[in-house]
Amino acid sequence: MIQNPSPSTIDLSCNVAGIRSPNPFWLASAPPTNSGDQIMRAFDYGWGGAVWKTLGDPIINVSSRLGGLRWRNQPLMGLNNIELITDRSLETNLREIREVKKRYPNHAVVVSLMVESKREVWHDIVKKSQDTGADGLELNFGCPHGMSERGMGAAVGQVPEYACQITEWVKEAATIPVLVKLTPNVADIRYAARAATKGGADGLSLINTINSLIGVDLETLKVMPNVGGKSSHGGYCGPAVKPIALNMLSQIGADPETAHMPISGIGGIGTWQDAAEFLLLGAGGVQVCTAAMHYGYRIVEDMIEGLENYMRQKGWRTLADFKGKAVTQVEDWGNLDLNYKVVARIDPDTCIRCNLCHVACEDGAHQCIAPAAPQDDGRVLAPVVDETECVGCNLCALICPVDGCITMTEIDTGKAPETWREWQNRLAAGASPDDHPGMISGH
Amino acid sequence: MDGIQRNFQETMPPLSPDEALAEANRCLFCFDAPCIRACPTQIDIPSFIRKIATGNLRGSARVIMESNPLGATCARVCPVEALCEGGCVYNAQERPPIQIGRLQRHATDWLIDSGETTFAAGPDNGKSVACIGSGPSSLAAAVRLREWGYAVTLYEAKPRGGGLDTYGIVSFRLPVEISLAEVGLVERTGATFRYNTRVGTDITVGELLKRHDAVFVGVGLGQPASPGLPGEDLPGVRDTLPFIEETKSRPLDTLSVGRHVLVIGAGNSAIDAATAAGRLGAESVTIVYRRSKEEIPCYGFEFEFAKQEGVRFQWLAAPKRIVGSGKVEGLECVRTRLGEPDARGRRRPEEVPDSTFTIPADMVIKAVGQGPDNGFLSHLGLHLKGPDRLAADRETGATSHPRVFAGGDIVDGRDDATVVAVVAMGLRAAAGLDRSLGSPRGAGATVPAHPKTVIRRSVSR
Numbered sequence: 001m002i003q004n005p006s007p008s009t010i011d012l013s014c015n016v017a018g019i020r021s022p023n024p025f026w027l028a029s030a031p032p033t034n035s036g037d038q039i040m041r042a043f044d045y046g047w048g049g050a051v052w053k054t055l056g057d058p059i060i061n062v063s064s065r066l067g068g069l070r071w072r073n074q075p076l077m078g079l080n081n082i083e084l085i086t087d088r089s090l091e092t093n094l095r096e097i098r099e100v101k102k103r104y105p106n107h108a109v110v111v112s113l114m115v116e117s118k119r120e121v122w123h124d125i126v127k128k129s130q131d132t133g134a135d136g137l138e139l140n141f142g143c144p145h146g147m148s149e150r151g152m153g154a155a156v157g158q159v160p161e162y163a164c165q166i167t168e169w170v171k172e173a174a175t176i177p178v179l180v181k182l183t184p185n186v187a188d189i190r191y192a193a194r195a196a197t198k199g200g201a202d203g204l205s206l207i208n209t210i211n212s213l214i215g216v217d218l219e220t221l222k223v224m225p226n227v228g229g230k231s232s233h234g235g236y237c238g239p240a241v242k243p244i245a246l247n248m249l250s251q252i253g254a255d256p257e258t259a260h261m262p263i264s265g266i267g268g269i270g271t272w273q274d275a276a277e278f279l280l281l282g283a284g285g286v287q288v289c290t291a292a293m294h295y296g297y298r299i300v301e302d303m304i305e306g307l308e309n310y311m312r313q314k315g316w317r318t319l320a321d322f323k324g325k326a327v328t329q330v331e332d333w334g335n336l337d338l339n340y341k342v343v344a345r346i347d348p349d350t351c352i353r354c355n356l357c358h359v360a361c362e363d364g365a366h367q368c369i370a371p372a373a374p375q376d377d378g379r380v381l382a383p384v385v386d387e388t389e390c391v392g393c394n395l396c397a398l399i400c401p402v403d404g405c406i407t408m409t410e411i412d413t414g415k416a417p418e419t420w421r422e423w424q425n426r427l428a429a430g431a432s433p434d435d436h437p438g439m440i441s442g443h
Numbered sequence: 444m445d446g447i448q449r450n451f452q453e454t455m456p457p458l459s460p461d462e463a464l465a466e467a468n469r470c471l472f473c474f475d476a477p478c479i480r481a482c483p484t485q486i487d488i489p490s491f492i493r494k495i496a497t498g499n500l501r502g503s504a505r506v507i508m509e510s511n512p513l514g515a516t517c518a519r520v521c522p523v524e525a526l527c528e529g530g531c532v533y534n535a536q537e538r539p540p541i542q543i544g545r546l547q548r549h550a551t552d553w554l555i556d557s558g559e560t561t562f563a564a565g566p567d568n569g570k571s572v573a574c575i576g577s578g579p580s581s582l583a584a585a586v587r588l589r590e591w592g593y594a595v596t597l598y599e600a601k602p603r604g605g606g607l608d609t610y611g612i613v614s615f616r617l618p619v620e621i622s623l624a625e626v627g628l629v630e631r632t633g634a635t636f637r638y639n640t641r642v643g644t645d646i647t648v649g650e651l652l653k654r655h656d657a658v659f660v661g662v663g664l665g666q667p668a669s670p671g672l673p674g675e676d677l678p679g680v681r682d683t684l685p686f687i688e689e690t691k692s693r694p695l696d697t698l699s700v701g702r703h704v705l706v707i708g709a710g711n712s713a714i715d716a717a718t719a720a721g722r723l724g725a726e727s728v729t730i731v732y733r734r735s736k737e738e739i740p741c742y743g744f745e746f747e748f749a750k751q752e753g754v755r756f757q758w759l760a761a762p763k764r765i766v767g768s769g770k771v772e773g774l775e776c777v778r779t780r781l782g783e784p785d786a787r788g789r790r791r792p793e794e795v796p797d798s799t800f801t802i803p804a805d806m807v808i809k810a811v812g813q814g815p816d817n818g819f820l821s822h823l824g825l826h827l828k829g830p831d832r833l834a835a836d837r838e839t840g841a842t843s844h845p846r847v848f849a850g851g852d853i854v855d856g857r858d859d860a861t862v863v864a865v866v867a868m869g870l871r872a873a874a875g876l877d878r879s880l881g882s883p884r885g886a887g888a889t890v891p892a893h894p895k896t897v898i899r900r901s902v903s904r
């Protein structure tokens with residue numbers, strides 16, 4: 001009678017470096033994971049796991065701590081913070097971790113750690129942490145503010161030798177999987193990833209927050225967030241950082257030395273679609289901070305259901321069915337086909353004649369969309385694309401306010417595929433520079 | 444499609460995918476949102492809207508239909524300005540509220556078009572329930588009972604299900620196909636529909652009580668009330684419901700309508716009758732009302748709609764007699780003025796002496812409300828509330844018979860009855876019935892007995 005299979009036939013269970021959870025949605029180490037009460041409430045809402053707010057020597061925080069980027073009236077497109085690690089005592093945290101683990105044996109409880117760069121100090125906290133029954137450890141080599149001035153966090157993550165060394169110390173004592181959380185505040189994420197891998201990490205978490213200064217209040221001239229008339233650089237996260245995280249994820253996936261590493265993806269995830277992108281680019285699971293700070297734990301319900309519906313629609317039953325499916329597409333630019341061409345096509349029936357595509361192309365691209373000529377009968381026609389001049393940059397389609405009105409359509413250039421690298425080889429072998437691939441137009 | 448056909452197509456256009464996305468993204472995703480509290484079925488509105496924003500239309504429809512199994516109908520006919528949209532926090536800023544009704548339609552249309560369902564029957568619990576009538580209250584009860592594993596049979600006098608959703612609300616506000624699609628979703632849960640079966644005539648309630656463990660009465664108010672005027676039997680005098688029913692069940696080009704139509708009454712069904720007459724081709728349609736426009740009982744958006752449709756209003760006129768020889772020729776009225784407020788706070792109309800006048804017309808539609816089928820009521824033999832409503836507990840639907848439950852218009856019907864209110868009653872009665880049969884399943888039923896009402900902040904009239 002009921003035609004649609006029930007979503008329960010979908011299996012969202014997740015395993016990142018041996019840390020298992022009923023679904024791939026974990027809360028990242030941050031205020032939403034400050035305490036046992038919070039985490040148990042989050043599990044009741046449906047979160048599959050949580051990385052405890054980073055443990056270490058308790059610190060003293062400042063007030064205020066956060067700054068937000070509002071864009072076109074959308075609050076928290078980006079979030080900046082100058083908060084440090086946990087300000088609660090180690091004993092309290094450990095006791096609560098034990099309690100949570102006892103009550104939620106099937107959820108992933110991961111303990112985030114950051115202590116002085118001393119072997120015995122690391123050994124000590126690793127032992128205490130795993131004693132609680134926690135499922136894994138996450139080494140916070142990422143915090144870009146405050147802790148780094150004390151030689152911890154990003155100060156470790158930015159120097160591959162330190163990162164490798166500390167990971168080794170941790171692995172000497174650890175009996176549960178160890179994730180290393182990477183800082184994006186480096187020129188090339190691959191060095192940090194390789195160092196953690198070399199040190200014996202079981203998996204990587206990325207990204208932590210990005211160095212940032214959120215802005216200046218134009219009335220008071222105060223730099224935000226304001227702490228008694230002063231401010232400090234902080235860490236940036238939220239929707240705005242997702243593309244940066246995705247890039248780093250794909251770089252690690254493309255690097256032969258780290259391609260095998262299990263990854264917990266973090267950065268700007270707020271919906272099931274965001275999560276699906278991380279999974280397609282190779283993450284085994286994801287972590288969320290800003291979106292949960294913005295809307296509360298309740299958002300996980302739609303993340304779970306939306307992902308299930310998407311998987312059902314695609315015919316996938318488990319995360320393994322699509323994990324990393326998009327990874328191999330990401331290549332060096334030099335390996336892209338210079339003879340592949342798309343052009344913009346405007347659907348005159350759905351076009352609303354806003355001419356935004358015209359002005360964007362005219363001033364910001366390649367001057368190939370003309371407004372339609374005036375008609376004798378007063379009708380206004382859709383703008384017209386000069387397909388021979390169109391370079392297929394996507395700009396018009398990106399800014400068009402009507403969904404599906406401008407499609408980038410593949411056209412046959414009649415030329416066999418040739419990449420820049422292949423062309424360089426051909427040139428080296430004596431080909432004429434005039435016999436180049438691609439479409440270089442007359443002007 | 445010719446003109447009349449087009450006139451009976453749905454007036455309100457759907458939101459395009461772009462519009463729906465933009466509107467969904469306006470929603471603030473309030474926590475413990477006032478829009479939810481304003482909905483009699485407590486749909487988790489911010490959740491279903493967020494699911495539209497994330498492209499999870501199936502999930503969006505699920506959230507809606509879970510709380511309100513007639514979500515597609517309600518998306519169209521709910522007086523949203525007085526309910527959910529009246530609660531939206533944007534009103535406080537004098538900004539347009541989220542178009543919740545149209546977003547709900549976006550999601551539920553997706554469900555209907557996809558051919559999917561969000562209802563799933565529970566494992567058979569060995570008990571069986573009869574629903575009398577298949578209007579929205581019975582349909583809602585049936586879905587819930589099927590989910591809890593009851594066998595459900597709906598006995599319906601008419602050839603199709605849906606009650607007034609199918610036969611009573613004009614199709615340019617609620618297309619028949621939408622109502623029937625919702626009936627189809629209920630059929631797909633495995634509920635059995637016995638059409639053309641009038642309880643009391645074709646089968647007795649006693650027989651139903653023998654065959655089933657419990658009975659839900661959701662027969663609505665199908666009998667027209669009469670204004671009690673001389674001349675009501677003249678050809679050309681019609682009752683609202685049969686008149687609208689024709690426009691929903693017969694080819695439109697076979698229907699006749701007067702050139703000059705008068706409608707007696709000014710409630711929501713009067714507006715439906717008047718606008719339907721206009722759309723069928725009447726040259727003039729006039730609503731005759733004893734009070735003034737300040738007291739008009741229909742919803743604000745209905746009044747606006749009628750004005751847009753060119754319906755005229757004869758205020759402060761009390762109909763006295765339908766005149767004509769052999770057919771309707773006019774309506775004799777007396778002018779009124781407004782006196783002291785009555786118990787409901789509306790000023791009482793008083794007749795002005797020597798002010799009789801006649802409005803010429805060749806058709807008069809009586810729209811002074813509906814009553815129950817009294818024959819059926821006495822056949823039931825249950826306690827009544829007032830002269831002609833079934834007495835039933837608001838929270839549980841329980842009646843004076845331990846195995847009979849009731850909900851919908853037959854319990855609470857007034858001219859401002861709403862589909863969403865009777866759906867909530869049907870759901871509550873299902874839970875009450877379930878508890879009375881000792882099943883634990885209904886224990887988690889969450890539809891509250893007394894939904895909070897919301898005071899409209901600004902009246903657009």
Ligand SMILES: Cc1cc2nc3c(=O)[nH]c(=O)nc-3n(C[C@H](O)[C@H](O)[C@H](O)COP(=O)(O)OP(=O)(O)OC[C@H]3O[C@@H](n4cnc5c(N)ncnc54)[C@H](O)[C@@H]3O)c2cc1C
Pocket residue numbers: 520521522575576577578579580581598599600601604605606607608611612613640641642643661662663664665687711712713715716816819850851852853860861862863865
């Ligand atoms: C013209 C009009 C416009 C309306 N507009 C709106 C609107 O815009 N918005 C809104 O929310 N509400 C509107 N309503 C109100 C709404 O339609 C009703 O409140 C609602 O349909 C009542 O539902 P119900 O289940 O109680 O009964 P009904 O919908 O009346 O259904 C009762 C069913 O029981 C069947 N039945 C009756 N007696 C028997 C019997 N003895 N045996 C078997 N079957 C029987 C009937 O055939 C019918 O199918 C409108 C009503 C009318 C008349």
Ligand SMILES: Cc1cc2nc3c(=O)[nH]c(=O)nc-3n(C[C@H](O)[C@H](O)[C@H](O)COP(=O)(O)O)c2cc1C
Pocket residue numbers: 028029030031053054079080081083084085086112140142143181207208209236237238239241266267268269287288289290291
């Ligand atoms: C207020 C705040 C405090 C944070 N504290 C920590 C921390 O103690 N340890 C840590 O590893 N990451 C910390 N983070 C970083 C987050 O765990 C996460 O990596 C980052 O916010 C990116 O995810 P998002 O875009 O979902 O917010 C913090 C972030 C914020 C906003």
Ligand code: SF4
Pocket residue numbers: 469470471472473476477478479488489530531532533540541543
């Ligand atoms: S009250 Fe308005 S803004 Fe708030 S959740 Fe409801 S629809 Fe959205």
